[in-house]
Amino acid sequence: MDRWSYSTSKALAEHLTYGFVRQHGLRATIVRYFNVFGPRQRPALVVSRSVHRALRGLPPEVYDSGTQTRCFTYVADAVAGTVLAAQSAAADGECFNIGSSQETSVAELVAIICDLTGIADPPRLLDTAVSFGSLYQDITRRIPDTSKAAGLLGWKCDTSLRDGLALTVDWARRNSWWLG
Secondary structure, eight states, X not given: OGGGHHHHHHHXXXXXXXXXXXXXXOOOOEEEEOSEEOTTOOTTSHHHHHHHHHHTTOOOEEXXXXXXXXEOEEHXXXXXXXXXXXXXXXXXXXXXXXXXXXXXXXXXHHHHHXXXXXXXXXXXXXXXXXXXXXXXXXXXXXXXXXXXXIIIIOOOXXXXXHHHXXXXXXXXXXXXXXXX
């Protein structure tokens, strides 16, 4: 399906990187991010879009049942993992998953955002089959294995989902240009 071209292009880029490392003796480390969110993110992904809608007085949208799960990673944690990977000689030629291991349903995520923003309206449920057609597919569960990042880099995600969302909502409230 066309929807999976994103993951295919990422895999291709990783293979090309490994090829250049071997063929040309380059130093490279690959980091794979998992649902990174935080201030300044364009309101197109589930966290930023939900915060944006809620602070504009609109109910957030939940695709289908909202039972699909993700591990949401606050941007400061992703930056810390990236810096550790860039600075560590042990990371040369390696690939690391950078993400939280706290599995959360999209419905739970949106409920926290509604609580933090004070929006009382229930989320708007969106039937993807009706809205996007039969070609739309979603991954029901996405959880990174971060044991390699923990073992080789000493990295782990330190910011809880609620704390990261609170920081994001606070930033959005102070930056009205982002809500425009």
